[in-house]
Amino acid sequence: GDIADGIVRRAEALGDGVHEALFEPVVRLGVTGLSRAGKTVFITSLVANLLDRGRMAQFMPQAEGRILTAFLQPQPDDTVPRFDYEAHLAAMTGPEPRWPESTRAVSELRLSLRVRPGGLLSGLRSPRTVHLDIVDYPGEWxxxxxxxxxxxxxxxxxxxxxxxxxxxxxxxxxxxxxxxxxxxxxxxxxxxxxxxxxxxxxxxxxxxxxxxxxxxxxxxxxxxxxxxxxxxxxxxxxxxxxxxxxxxxxxxxxxxxxxxxxxxxxRDHFARIDRQVVLIDVLGAINAGPAALEDLRRAMADTLAAFRPGRNAFLSRLLLGRRVEKILFAATKADHLHHSQHPRLTAITEALMREARDRAAFAGAETAAMSIAALRATTEESREHEGRKLDLVRGTLLDTGASAAFYPGRLPDDPMRLIAPAREGAERWLDADYRVMRFAPSGAEGRPGEGPPHIRLDRAADFLIGDRL
Ligand code: GDP
Structure with a gap:
C-alpha cells in the first residue's frame, strides 16, 4: 500500500543498497474465477509472456523499455504449494499441445522483474526489483x-x-x-x-x-x-x-x-491480495442458455461480496481497512469469437458484473472489464456466404486434430437482451457452432523472445500491475 511505497521511496532516496534489498516492493496478484473459468491457462500464459515479452506491446513498462529482466524465484510462502508453471506450459506448448490440469486448490508463484523507474527523474534512479506474487485460488472458496x-x-x-x-x-x-x-x-x-x-x-x-x-x-x-x-x-x-x-x-x-x-x-491468502483478476467464462454461460447466465450473474455477485469490507465482522477485523486496489473482470476464451464481436462481449461482461462492480466500487477499488484469451487457439478469416461477409475463427479441433473454421454466431448489441432474467422467453445466442468449438491450444510457433499467442493479455497486465513497475 501507500505506506510500503513511501518506505521504498525513502529507502531508495537514501541510496542505500541494504535498504533497497530489504524493501523490494511486492505486488500480490490474486487470480480467481469459478471452475473452468481459465485460471490455470491465464497464469501460465501471463508468466510466459512476462518472461518473454515479444507479444506485450500494450504493457506500458515494456513499451517504454523499462523492464530489464524477468525471472522466476522460489516463492516466499514455504507451506503454500507452488503453481506448477513448467508442467502447465509444457502441456500447452509441447509437440502435442493440450490444456493443462485445472486449479484445484490455492497455489502461488513469484516472478521478479528488474525495472528502470519511469518518470522525469528516471535517469537519476537506479533499477529496482519488484516481486510479483501470483496467487491462484478457486472462486468457489x-x-x-x-x-x-x-x-x-x-x-x-x-x-x-x-x-x-x-x-x-x-x-x-x-x-x-x-x-x-x-x-x-x-x-x-x-x-x-x-x-x-x-x-x-x-x-x-x-x-x-x-x-x-x-x-x-x-x-x-x-x-x-x-x-x-x-x-x-x-x-x-x-x-x-x-x-x-x-x-x-x-x-x-x-x-x-x-x-x-x-x-x-x-487470513493467509485473501487478506493479503493487492490486485485481483476475476476470470469469467461468459461465452460458456451464454452458450448454456439464459438460466446459466442468470446463475453466473448471481454467483459473481455472491463471491465478490467478499471484496466489500464491512459485510463480515471477521473479514473487517482481518483487513483493518486494507483493501484490494484494482479488480479486473475478464471474459476469457475470447478467441472463440472474431474480434469484431469483442466489444459486445465486453459490454455483456460489464452488464453482468454491474452488481458485483458496484460493491467493489463501494470499497474503493478501481475496476475494469475486458475480453481476453490467455492462450489464443484460433486465427480469423472472413468469407463470402450468400452475398454476406461472415467473420470466422479457425482452429484445430481437440478430438480429431483437424483444422476447421466456424461461424459462432453474433452477440446482441444491447447486453440487456441477454441479461434480462425476468423476461419471458429470453433469447438464446451462440447456440449453433459454439458447442463444437473445442480447440486444442495452438503450439508455440512464436519467434524467440515471444510468449504464447494471446488476446489482450498485455492490456490486462497493464491494468493490473503496470502502475506498480
Ligand atoms: P481453471 O479451472 O479456472 O483453472 O480453468 P483452466 O485454466 O484449466 O481452463 C479451463 C478450460 O478452458 C481449458 O482446459 C481450455 O479448454 C479452456 N480455456 C482456458 N483459457 C482459454 C483460452 O484462452 N482460449 C481457449 N480457446 N480456451 C481456453
Whole structure:
C-alpha cells in the first residue's frame, strides 16, 4: 500500500543498497474465477509472456523499455504449494499441445522483474526489483465467507430449506431425514451423510446452481476425507442433543471447517491480495442458455461480496481497512469469437458484473472489464456466404486434430437482451457452432523472445500491475 511505497521511496532516496534489498516492493496478484473459468491457462500464459515479452506491446513498462529482466524465484510462502508453471506450459506448448490440469486448490508463484523507474527523474534512479506474487485460488472458496456468520443449527436449517425442492437433493434429503441427530455418533453414518451431501453439491453445480457451499466439498484438495470435510446439514433434534451424539459431532466439525479451513484461507491468502483478476467464462454461460447466465450473474455477485469490507465482522477485523486496489473482470476464451464481436462481449461482461462492480466500487477499488484469451487457439478469416461477409475463427479441433473454421454466431448489441432474467422467453445466442468449438491450444510457433499467442493479455497486465513497475 501507500505506506510500503513511501518506505521504498525513502529507502531508495537514501541510496542505500541494504535498504533497497530489504524493501523490494511486492505486488500480490490474486487470480480467481469459478471452475473452468481459465485460471490455470491465464497464469501460465501471463508468466510466459512476462518472461518473454515479444507479444506485450500494450504493457506500458515494456513499451517504454523499462523492464530489464524477468525471472522466476522460489516463492516466499514455504507451506503454500507452488503453481506448477513448467508442467502447465509444457502441456500447452509441447509437440502435442493440450490444456493443462485445472486449479484445484490455492497455489502461488513469484516472478521478479528488474525495472528502470519511469518518470522525469528516471535517469537519476537506479533499477529496482519488484516481486510479483501470483496467487491462484478457486472462486468457489469465496462463497464460504457467509458460513462464518452462521452456527451449525442455522446453517442446517437454511440449507435444508433452500434445497428441499431441488430434484437432485432428494437422495440426500431422505438420508438426512433418516438420520437420528440425537443418536450416538457413528463415523460410518457421518461419512455416508457427507458423501450424499457432496453428491448433491456436485449435481447442483452440474445443473448450474452456484450456491454450492461448503466450497471445499467440491474442491477438497489435500483435505479430502478429513473430519473437517465430513459433515452435512441435519434437521434439528427435539430438545438438546446429548454429548457424543451425531448432532454434536456434526456441529463440532462444522465449526472446525470454519476455524481450520475457511478462516486460514481468508487470513493467509485473501487478506493479503493487492490486485485481483476475476476470470469469467461468459461465452460458456451464454452458450448454456439464459438460466446459466442468470446463475453466473448471481454467483459473481455472491463471491465478490467478499471484496466489500464491512459485510463480515471477521473479514473487517482481518483487513483493518486494507483493501484490494484494482479488480479486473475478464471474459476469457475470447478467441472463440472474431474480434469484431469483442466489444459486445465486453459490454455483456460489464452488464453482468454491474452488481458485483458496484460493491467493489463501494470499497474503493478501481475496476475494469475486458475480453481476453490467455492462450489464443484460433486465427480469423472472413468469407463470402450468400452475398454476406461472415467473420470466422479457425482452429484445430481437440478430438480429431483437424483444422476447421466456424461461424459462432453474433452477440446482441444491447447486453440487456441477454441479461434480462425476468423476461419471458429470453433469447438464446451462440447456440449453433459454439458447442463444437473445442480447440486444442495452438503450439508455440512464436519467434524467440515471444510468449504464447494471446488476446489482450498485455492490456490486462497493464491494468493490473503496470502502475506498480
Ligand atoms: P481453471 O479451472 O479456472 O483453472 O480453468 P483452466 O485454466 O484449466 O481452463 C479451463 C478450460 O478452458 C481449458 O482446459 C481450455 O479448454 C479452456 N480455456 C482456458 N483459457 C482459454 C483460452 O484462452 N482460449 C481457449 N480457446 N480456451 C481456453
Amino acid at each position: 469465496l462463497l464460504d465467507l457467509e458460513l462464518l456468520d452462521r452456527d451449525y443449527a442455522t446453517w442446517s436449517r437454511e440449507t435444508l430449506a433452500r434445497i428441499t425442492s431441488r430434484d437432485m437433493a432428494a437422495e440426500f434429503l431422505a438420508a438426512a431425514d433418516r438420520a437420528e441427530a440425537a443418536a450416538g455418533f457413528d463415523e460410518a453414518v457421518a461419512k455416508e451423510l457427507a458423501a450424499a451431501f457432496t453428491g448433491y453439491l456436485r449435481a447442483a453445480r452440474e445443473a448450474g446452481f452456484s450456491d454450492c457451499t461448503p466450497g471445499r466439498f467440491l474442491l477438497p484438495g489435500e483435505m479430502e476425507g478429513s473430519p473437517a470435510l465430513t459433515f452435512a446439514p441435519l434437521p434439528g433434534p427435539d430438545g438438546t442433543p446429548p454429548r457424543k451424539s451425531l448432532w454434536r459431532e456434526m456441529e463440532r466439525r462444522f465449526e472446525a471447517y470454519k476455524a481450520r479451513v475457511v478462516k486460514p484461507f481468508f
